[in-house]
Amino acid sequence: EAGVTQSPTHLIKTRGQQATLRCSPISGHTSVYWYQQALGLGLQFLLWYDEGEERNRGNFPPRFSGRQFPNYSSELNVNALELEDSALYLCASSLGDRDTNYGYTFGSGTRLTVV
Amino acid sequence: AQSVTQLGSHVSVSEGALVLLRCNYSSSVPPYLFWYVQYPNQGLQLLLKYTSAATLVKGINDFEAEFKKSETSFHLTKPSAHMSDAAEYFCAVSAGGRISTSYGKLTFGQGTILTVHP
Numbered sequence: 001e002a003g004v005t006q007s008p009t010h011l012i013k014t015r016g017q018q019a020t021l022r023c024s025p026i027s028g029h030t031s032v033y034w035y036q037q038a039l040g041l042g043l044q045f046l047l048w049y050d051e052g053e054e055r056n057r058g059n060f061p062p063r064f065s066g067r068q069f070p071n072y073s074s075e076l077n078v079n080a081l082e083l084e085d086s087a088l089y090l091c092a093s094s095l096g097d098r099d100t101n102y103g104y105t106f107g108s109g110t111r112l113t114v115v
Numbered sequence: 116a117q118s119v120t121q122l123g124s125h126v127s128v129s130e131g132a133l134v135l136l137r138c139n140y141s142s143s144v145p146p147y148l149f150w151y152v153q154y155p156n157q158g159l160q161l162l163l164k165y166t167s168a169a170t171l172v173k174g175i176n177d178f179e180a181e182f183k184k185s186e187t188s189f190h191l192t193k194p195s196a197h198m199s200d201a202a203e204y205f206c207a208v209s210a211g212g213r214i215s216t217s218y219g220k221l222t223f224g225q226g227t228i229l230t231v232h233p
Contacts, residue, residue, distance in 0.1 A: 033219070043159075043205065045221065045222070055218075090158055101147045101210075101219075102164065103147070103161055103164045103207075103209070104221075106160070108157055
């Protein structure tokens, strides 16, 4: 069984540009979560999507947005990139709303570098 | 609100020695607790989880953790460290029902880097 897959593995962008990160959940999982792991800031919750809807959002500005597609894959978009957006972005998935408190499976992440 | 405190950002042990990584949590409702491990340049791998069943939880690679409500702790232990255990370990808490702003959100501790010496 394939795990959570994220693409690209690495992404280099210039300040002010937009970045798009992609995530495919484990087959059968309907929930997708996004986390940011920035140096010195630890792991911060960004977004949770389930069945195509945004279910919860962390304390991030609106330029961090995303969506979930009918096949449950997800995109994270970061607009107007700032240097401090440089981080490892982790995607995770779970069976869905009823399973969300039981932990989830993480992908290997996308390393975003803003220069 | 929920929070996690991991005591000690770095822990160093000798190969074969006991591993003890400390985690204390705060939650206004009964929590679900997790330990994840992260190897360099990789994502997070779930080691074990407490979901209100047995208080002593066994995980992969001989790791285990004990939920102690009175101490609000969920410390991670392993009887004998291996070189391959060197990694960063994260304790996390999930709590709150559907009407909670914390629903679906894992709150992580700051992590503990485990170094294993030969």
